[in-house]
Amino acid sequence: MGILTKILRPVFRNAARPSGPVGRVFLAMMNRGHTPLSKWGLARLETGPDFHVLDIGCGGGKNIARLLERIPLGKVFGLDISPTSVKASVSLNRKAVLDGRADIRQGGSDGIPWPDGSFDAVTAFETVYFWPDWPASFAEVRRVLKQGGTFLICNSSTRTLSQGPSAGFWTEVVDLKDPPSEEICEALDEAGFGNIFTEAREGGGMVLRGVAAGWFQKERHGR
Numbered sequence: 001m002g003i004l005t006k007i008l009r010p011v012f013r014n015a016a017r018p019s020g021p022v023g024r025v026f027l028a029m030m031n032r033g034h035t036p037l038s039k040w041g042l043a044r045l046e047t048g049p050d051f052h053v054l055d056i057g058c059g060g061g062k063n064i065a066r067l068l069e070r071i072p073l074g075k076v077f078g079l080d081i082s083p084t085s086v087k088a089s090v091s092l093n094r095k096a097v098l099d100g101r102a103d104i105r106q107g108g109s110d111g112i113p114w115p116d117g118s119f120d121a122v123t124a125f126e127t128v129y130f131w132p133d134w135p136a137s138f139a140e141v142r143r144v145l146k147q148g149g150t151f152l153i154c155n156s157s158t159r160t161l162s163q164g165p166s167a168g169f170w171t172e173v174v175d176l177k178d179p180p181s182e183e184i185c186e187a188l189d190e191a192g193f194g195n196i197f198t199e200a201r202e203g204g205g206m207v208l209r210g211v212a213a214g215w216f217q218k219e220r221h222g223r
């Protein structure tokens with residue numbers, strides 16, 4: 001590991017797990033910087049007005065706010081492994097939390113603290129590449145989704161991050177996995193998702209959508 005990587009790593013770890021004042025700066029920057037990708041990804045999620053939606057890796061909470069606008073009669077839940085992220089999400093969505101329209105908790109994707117079949121949809125923006133154990137986490141997402149519910153993953157990371165002039169920066173300095181979408185699709189399939197769909201975004205980014213298995217007709221698109 002080069003000297004520059006050694007210096008930058010502790011700072012950029014705040015993208016993976018924001019902590020303290022530097023973590024708060026990262027969260028504010030991510031709320032702004034991820035906006036174009038987040039809006040594009042959210043447009044690929046169907047919601048009903050009374051949906052219950054969980055956003056995992058909710059970070060600074062901007063996507064919770066966007067979801068609350070989309071489901072005026074529903075409820076939005078947030079989960080993040082970082083207490084700094086949870087505080088930021090609660091602070092940004094304070095009114096909804098006080099009104100009982102948002103419930104934001106600390107915890108990891110491999111131990112989701114809600115009962116089976118709680119949600120119509122689960123979202124994960126710019127976070128699955130930090131999750132340590134996809135099989136355990138995706139099985140948890142499957143468990144908390146209602147039958148036929150949707151899991152939407154939205155990443156700016158594609159294999160392109162490990163190529164080109166900034167090769168190695170994100171994978172080494174930020175310490176994220178840089179998986180091809182096929183690898184995520186396989187993990188979703190094994191966890192019991194069907195109708196798996198992937199779509200690339202012009203200019204970078206992708207969404208993956210899977211439907212919680214049971215009654216669906218098992219077919220794939222865009223693979």
Ligand SMILES: C[S@@+](CC[C@H](N)C(=O)[O-])C[C@H]1O[C@@H](n2cnc3c(N)ncnc32)[C@H](O)[C@@H]1O
Nearest residue numbers: 016017030057059080081082085108109125127
């Ligand atoms: C790059 S930030 C993205 C935040 C937000 N979703 C956005 O798009 O701006 C990644 C977030 O995922 C959280 N995170 C990382 N691993 C996690 C896990 N296994 N379970 C839950 N949250 C996790 C981090 O603490 C951090 O807040």
